[in-house]
Amino acid sequence: MKISTAIAALTLVFSGLYGQEHGGQLHGNFQLDGQWYLRDEKIDPTGEFYPDERFLGQGFANFIYTDGNFSAGMRYENYQNVMLGFPAGYRGEGITYRYGRFKQNNLDITVGNFYEQFGSGMVFRSYEERGLGYDNAMDGIRILSNPIKGVNLKGVIGRQRFYFEKSPGILRGADAEINMNEYLGRLDSVGVQWTIGASYMSKYQRGNDPFLILPENVAMGGIRSHLTKGNWMLFGEFAYKANDPSADNGYIYKDGYGAIATLTYSKQGFGLLMSAKRVDNMSFRSDRNGTTIDMLVNYLSPTTQVHTYALPALYQYATQINGEEGIQIEASYKFKRKTLLGGKYGTQISANYSVVQSINKDFVDLSNDTLRTIQGYYHDPSTFGSIPYFHDFNVKLEKKISKDYKLKLSYLNLFYNRSVLQDGLGDEAMIANPENIKKLNAHVFVYESLYKIKPKHYLRNELQLLSTKDDRGSMAMALAEYSIAPHWFFAVQDIYNYGNPDSSMRFHYPLAAVIYTVGTNRLQMSYGRQQQGIFCVGGVCRVVPPSNGVSFSLTSTF
Amino acid sequence: MKKYVLIALSIIFTSLLSTSCDVIDQPFKGTTTDTTSTIQQRNVLIEDFTGHRCKNCPKASKAIKELEAAFGDDRIVGLAIHAGPSNFTGTNADYPTDFTTQGGKDIQNFFGTNFLPVGMVNREGWTPSGNSHWSNYANWPTLSAEAMDSTLRIALEATATVSGGQLYIDVEAYPQVGLLHDLKAVVLVKESEIVSPQLMPDDTRDTSYVHKNVLRSFVTGTWGEDFGTSPMLPGDTLHANYVASWNSNWVKANSKIVFYVYNPDNYHILQVIAVSID
Numbered sequence: 001m002k003i004s005t006a007i008a009a010l011t012l013v014f015s016g017l018y019g020q021e022h023g024g025q026l027h028g029n030f031q032l033d034g035q036w037y038l039r040d041e042k043i044d045p046t047g048e049f050y051p052d053e054r055f056l057g058q059g060f061a062n063f064i065y066t067d068g069n070f071s072a073g074m075r076y077e078n079y080q081n082v083m084l085g086f087p088a089g090y091r092g093e094g095i096t097y098r099y100g101r102f103k104q105n106n107l108d109i110t111v112g113n114f115y116e117q118f119g120s121g122m123v124f125r126s127y128e129e130r131g132l133g134y135d136n137a138m139d140g141i142r143i144l145s146n147p148i149k150g151v152n153l154k155g156v157i158g159r160q161r162f163y164f165e166k167s168p169g170i171l172r173g174a175d176a177e178i179n180m181n182e183y184l185g186r187l188d189s190v191g192v193q194w195t196i197g198a199s200y201m202s203k204y205q206r207g208n209d210p211f212l213i214l215p216e217n218v219a220m221g222g223i224r225s226h227l228t229k230g231n232w233m234l235f236g237e238f239a240y241k242a243n244d245p246s247a248d249n250g251y252i253y254k255d256g257y258g259a260i261a262t263l264t265y266s267k268q269g270f271g272l273l274m275s276a277k278r279v280d281n282m283s284f285r286s287d288r289n290g291t292t293i294d295m296l297v298n299y300l301s302p303t304t305q306v307h308t309y310a311l312p313a314l315y316q317y318a319t320q321i322n323g324e325e326g327i328q329i330e331a332s333y334k335f336k337r338k339t340l341l342g343g344k345y346g347t348q349i350s351a352n353y354s355v356v357q358s359i360n361k362d363f364v365d366l367s368n369d370t371l372r373t374i375q376g377y378y379h380d381p382s383t384f385g386s387i388p389y390f391h392d393f394n395v396k397l398e399k400k401i402s403k404d405y406k407l408k409l410s411y412l413n414l415f416y417n418r419s420v421l422q423d424g425l426g427d428e429a430m431i432a433n434p435e436n437i438k439k440l441n442a443h444v445f446v447y448e449s450l451y452k453i454k455p456k457h458y459l460r461n462e463l464q465l466l467s468t469k470d471d472r473g474s475m476a477m478a479l480a481e482y483s484i485a486p487h488w489f490f491a492v493q494d495i496y497n498y499g500n501p502d503s504s505m506r507f508h509y510p511l512a513a514v515i516y517t518v519g520t521n522r523l524q525m526s527y528g529r530q531q532q533g534i535f536c537v538g539g540v541c542r543v544v545p546p547s548n549g550v551s552f553s554l555t556s557t558f
Numbered sequence: 559m560k561k562y563v564l565i566a567l568s569i570i571f572t573s574l575l576s577t578s579c580d581v582i583d584q585p586f587k588g589t590t591t592d593t594t595s596t597i598q599q600r601n602v603l604i605e606d607f608t609g610h611r612c613k614n615c616p617k618a619s620k621a622i623k624e625l626e627a628a629f630g631d632d633r634i635v636g637l638a639i640h641a642g643p644s645n646f647t648g649t650n651a652d653y654p655t656d657f658t659t660q661g662g663k664d665i666q667n668f669f670g671t672n673f674l675p676v677g678m679v680n681r682e683g684w685t686p687s688g689n690s691h692w693s694n695y696a697n698w699p700t701l702s703a704e705a706m707d708s709t710l711r712i713a714l715e716a717t718a719t720v721s722g723g724q725l726y727i728d729v730e731a732y733p734q735v736g737l738l739h740d741l742k743a744v745v746l747v748k749e750s751e752i753v754s755p756q757l758m759p760d761d762t763r764d765t766s767y768v769h770k771n772v773l774r775s776f777v778t779g780t781w782g783e784d785f786g787t788s789p790m791l792p793g794d795t796l797h798a799n800y801v802a803s804w805n806s807n808w809v810k811a812n813s814k815i816v817f818y819v820y821n822p823d824n825y826h827i828l829q830v831i832a833v834s835i836d
Contacts, residue, residue, distance in 0.1 A: 048644055052667075088672045092687025164687045202579065210628065210703040212585050219579035242579045247696045253582055289697040292673065373585045419761060423613065429760035436761045545643070 024067025029557040032059035035083055040548035042507055043529060049084065049545035056083045058090070060130075062097075074098040085530070085544045086133040087293070089163035096164065097137055108144035113137045116156055118175040118199035121299030122239045122258050122282070123222040126160065134293050137161045138171070150182030160286045160295050167295040169286035173201035195226040201297060203286050212251065212373075218244040220256075220284055220298065236261040239298075241284055245373075247291050248283035249322055250426075252376030256281035258300065269334040271350075277303045278325040280359055280379055303328040304354040304392055307412075310495065311466040311477055312444050314531075315416040317356060317390045323379075323427070324389060326356030345400035353393045358385030358427050377428075387430050387437070391415045394444075404452040412444040418471060442468035456485040467499075474499025489515035495531070524553040600710040602702045603635045603818055603830040605678045606695070606771070607671055609646030610653045613757045618675035618695035619770060625702055633706060635816060635832045636771040637748055641666035642674045652763060655754040661746070661780040662773050680705050680827040681820065691825075711735050711828050712790075716745075718815040718835040725804045725835070727777060729817050731796040736789060742822045743785035745777040745800050748832070751812040774813070777802045785819055810835050 034057035039050050057080055064073035075097035082090040099112030115137060118124040128135045140158015147153065154175040160167040177197040181187045187194055200221045207214030222239035241256035262275040277300075284297040303326045304317040332350035335342035360383040364372040394412040401407060418438040419425040430437050447463040462479040479493040495509040511528030532546035604622055608615040622636035640647050640657035649656050669678065669691060676692050679701040683690030693701055716729045727745055748771050756767035777800050786796045804810075818830035 046644065088670050089689045091670060091689075094687070163689050165690060207700075208704060209587075209700045211587055211624075211699055213582055213587055215580035215582050217580045243582055245585070247694050251696060253585055289694040291694055370584070370586065374583075423761065425613070425761050426759070432760055433762060 024065055024070075026063065026065045027558055028061060028063040028073075029555070030059070030061040031553065031555045033057065033083065033551070033553045035547070035549045035551035037084070037547060037549040040529065040546070043532065043546040043548065049532075049547065051081075051084065053081055056081050058083055058086070069103040070101070072098075072100045082133075084547050087163070089294075090133060092164055094164055096135075096161065106146050110142040111140075113139050113161075114142045114156075116142055116154065117299075118154065118173065118201070119197055119222060119224045120235075120237050120260060120301055122237055122260065122301075123199040123220050123298055124156075124171075124173050124175075124201045125297075125299035127299070132293065135161055136296055139166060140171075150179035152177045160297070162287070162295055167286035167290070169203040169205035169288075169295070171201060171203050171286055171297060173199065175199040191229055193226075193228045197224045197226075198222070199224075201284075203284075203297065205286070205288060212245065214245060214288070215243050215253075218242055218284075218288075222258075231265050231267045233264045234262070239282070241282060244284065244288065246283055246285065246288040248285070249281055249376065251373065252281075253374045254281050254376045256283075258282045260301065260303070269336065271330075271332045273328070273330040275303045276325075276327045277301075278359065278381070279319070279321065280323045281376075282323075283321040304356060304390060305330070305352050305394065309410070309444075309446050309462070309464055310479075310493075311446075311464045311475055312412050312414065314466070314475075315414055315421075315440060315442065317354075317392070317416075318421060320356075320358075320389065320420065323359040323361065323385075324356050325359050325385060326354060326389075328352070328354035343399065344402075348398040349396070351393075351395045353391075355391040356389045358387035358389065358430075360385045361427050361431075363428050363431075385427075387417070387420070387427055387434075388415060389417045389420050406450045408446070408448040410444070410446040410448075412442075412446075414440070414442045414444060416440040416442070438471075440468060440470040442466055442470070458483045458485070469499070469501075472497055472499075472505070473501050487517055489513075489517070491515075493528075497531075520557040522553075522555045526551050598710060598713045599633065600706055600708050601633050601635060601830050602705045603637060603680055603816070603827050604698055604702070605665070605681070606636060606638050607641055607666055607674055607676050608638050609640055609642055609674050610655065610657060610755065610767075610769075611648065611757050612642075612646040612674040613759050613761055615646075615675040616756060616758055616767070618677060621695040621698050622771065625699060629702070629706065631832070634702060635818075635830045637746075637773055637816060638769065638771045639665060639773050643672065646674050653755050653757070655752075657754075657769070657772055659773055659775065661776040664780045680830075681825045684825045709735065711737060712741075712819060714817055714819065714829050714831045716815060716817040716831060716833045718833055720804045720810055720835055723804055723806070725777065725800075725802045725815075727800040727802075727815055727817075729798050729800070731785070731819060731829075733786075733790040733792055733794050733796075736791050737786070738788050739821050739823055740784065740788050741786040741790070741796075741819045741828070742782035743778065743798060743817070743819050744780075744782035746816050747774040747777065747808065747813055748772060748816055749774050749808050749813045751809070774808055775802070775805070777815075781822075782820070 034055060036055045037051055039047060044050060058078060060075055060077045062073065062075045065071060074095055077096045078093040079090040082088060097113040099110055099114055101110040115126045115128065126136050126138045128137065138156060138158040138160060140156065143155045145153045157172045159170055177195060180194040180196060202217055202219040204217050207216045220239060220241040222237055224237035227234045237260050239258045243253040243255060245251040245253050258279040260277045265272040279300055282300060286295045286297055300319045300321060302317060302319050307313050307316065330352040335347040337344065337346045341347055360380045361377040363377040364375055366372055392412060392414055394410060396408060396410045398408045418440055419430060445465045449461045451459045453459055460481040464477040466475045468474055475495055475497045477495045481491040483489045491513045493511040497506055500506045509529045509531055511526060513524060513526035515522060515524045527550045530547045606618050606622060608618060625634040639662040641662040647658050671692060675695055677695060677698060678691050679693055679698055681691055711734055713732045713734055716727060718725065718727045750770040752769040752772055753766060754769055755763050755765045758764050785798060813835055814832045815835060816830065816832045818827050820827045
């Protein structure tokens with residue numbers, strides 16, 4: 001921490017001195033979140049989630065200095081203490097991100113922290129998702145180069161962030177991407193744009209297990225292709241990972257594979273997307289013992305739709321890194337204005353279907369110790385898996401009724417395998433005891449409207465209904481948001497879990513919020529009650545606790 | 559221009575070629591552990607945070623059992639601390655036994671864990687803002703092997719007797735190297751062979767599950783008592799006695815006294831022993 005502090009201090013001093021002479025720019029942003037927790041005996045009868053501190057707060061600030069081809073930056077983070085629902089690993093305060101970067105003669109060099117991605121991320125993706133408390137930033141060196149026209153190279157080496165520490169494994173990787181149009185002149189003449197790429201990532205982690213011979217160097221490689229012609233686009237990526245016994249896969253030495261393909265078509269008023277994915281044993285972390293969201297090296301993009309409405313978002317799909325196969329098809333069409341279905345302002349309709357299930361796995365008997373450890377299971381790619389994980393069929397209709405009134409109507413049909421997605425249960429256990437699989441089937445209806453009451457005054461409403469007999473049962477939600485541009489925003493919301501199978505748990509979850517914005521500063525105050533949830537990844541579960549309290553958030557940019 | 563291109567290319571491709579991939583055909587090492595030595599060596603305390611409604615927790619218990627089998631239960635001292643969210647540790651009609659203790663909850667709160675299963679091996683790696691003291695059960699063999707290979711800094715002895723409903727404990731310690739920090743001593747009771755339901759990894763309830771190494775009670779305070787003052791040198795002897803009420807619900811034959819000393823500056827455990835109760 002001392003070294004990073006020194007670098008950060010030097011950066012700021014440098015920005016002050018060098019910037020005055022050369023006209024560099026310093027910009028950044030700041031955010032502070034806090035919550036004053038109230039004891040709520042209904043949702044937390046024993047008070048086990050009620051924090052001793054009563055008030056929890058966390059914040060960060062980014063400072064980025066740029067001057068021509070040079071830039072440097074740092075981020076300070078502070079958790080005192082980390083708010084409920086975030087990973088408990090965030091404890092304390094410090095400078096967690098600092099870097100220097102310069103570009104010169106086709107070389108782009110970064111030292112310190114950086115985020116990077118190869119292809120779709122199946123081999124390597126270093127990124128931050130602050131809302132989830134996820135940050136696997138690299139700390140090392142990155143070199144980007146464009147040595148020959150149409151060729152882009154990336155090279156990285158370093159270690160990943162692990163809260164306020166570093167992962168034990170070292171990552172070394174490279175990525176090359178070639179624009180084939182530079183070398184195949186005929187492609188341009190037939191209107192085709194074609195890019196191919198290859199990526200490679202290796203981790204080194206010391207292995208000192210007294211029982212197992214562990215691979216200390218584990219490699220993953222991938223190839224990809226991106227083709228466009230007219231309104232069509234086709235993307236595909238395939239990746240292979242060598243033996244990598246880990247906490248995720250139960251310490252088996254089996255290879256891993258992953259493939260993803262996406263086809264899109266779009267023209268005015270019409271869009272089509274089709275994607276397919278299969279992954280088999282593709283967990284890749286810079287610590288083989290890592291769990292939950294810690295130190296993931298790669299990213300397996302979901303082939304399901306991400307919902308922003310509150311009730312369907314309670315049952316969001318998460319990619320199963322140990323193996324899954326799925327498809328997604330989405331189509332949208334806009335009926336033109338002044339037609340029978342388009343009406344005066346046009347009508348947009350879209351439909352999406354996605355389904356994900358297990359891959360076919362034939363597990364080696366536990367009595368065969370060596371084969372069980374080396375292979376784990378056999379996988380037949382020509383056969384579909386038998387365990388459904390998730391499906392989502394939804395249709396949405398958007399229509400502008402008048403110049404002051406827009407509405408959106410949605411229907412979703414959801415299937416959600418709670419054993420897999422909430423409890424983190426493995427395929428072998430579900431195959432052995434299929435009757436124990438916990439499922440959720442739900443119908444969701446959403447009405448959303450936006451009224452322009454008068455200039456700068458808008459009212460947005462949501463009515464949601466999640467109808468199910470499973471899990472916590474049916475819920476209804478109502479939301480009203482009133483905004484007065486450009487400064488004020490008011491919102492009230494209530495979720496009522498009216499269908500909870502336990503009648504004593506049929507609670508209301510109200511929320512009220514006020515936001516004031518002035519310039520680049522934004523202050524939010526809210527009061528609300530939060531439902532409890534369980535978040536499981538790789539066999540380890542974390543409780544997202546219920547809470548009740550007054551929270552605030554202050555953001556500022558400069 | 560060409561010079562920079564060559565530098566970039568050479569760095570990228572050197573990184574590619576120099577990072578090999580180890581392909582393992584035979585994953586198991588032969589057992590070479592000597593369990594016959596009578597000289598005290600550094601032992602390992604594995605604090606296993608667990609819960610009877612945590613489906614993956616039996617895997618952690620099994621990992622301790624395998625380590626005990628390989629190295630001996632005198633060198634691997636398991637301690638099952640039932641603490642954490644009530645979703646995993648709470649009681650209900652299916653899981654009626656309350657294994658939680660206030661001491662266990664205090665330790666869990668202090669070290670900042672909120673997921674299960676997770677553990678600590680001699681509390682190595684603890685820092686106020688760090689997470690390195692947490693470990694997955696799969697990493698316990700590695701961490702235990704490394705701890706057992708490290709230098710013993712203080713040797714421990716203890717005797718325990720139950721008489722007239724009281725538990726009498728006598729402990730001694732012998733510094734093996736100069737110790738330039740104070741020490742805290744912790745004494746606790748753990749019990750094994752307790753049959754009570756446990757949620758299993760296949761999501762079934764095992765009503766005949768045998769719970770091992772369950773933390774029952776601290777004889778000292780949770781954070782121990784002052785035991786030695788810096789400096790302590792080889793040749794010194796530290797001594798203490800403790801008396802506590804014996805809970806008649808505990809089966810003496812299945813119980814042990816765990817005695818460990820730690821550095822209060824960093825909570826690292828210097829040595830631990832587990833002894834039977836007479």
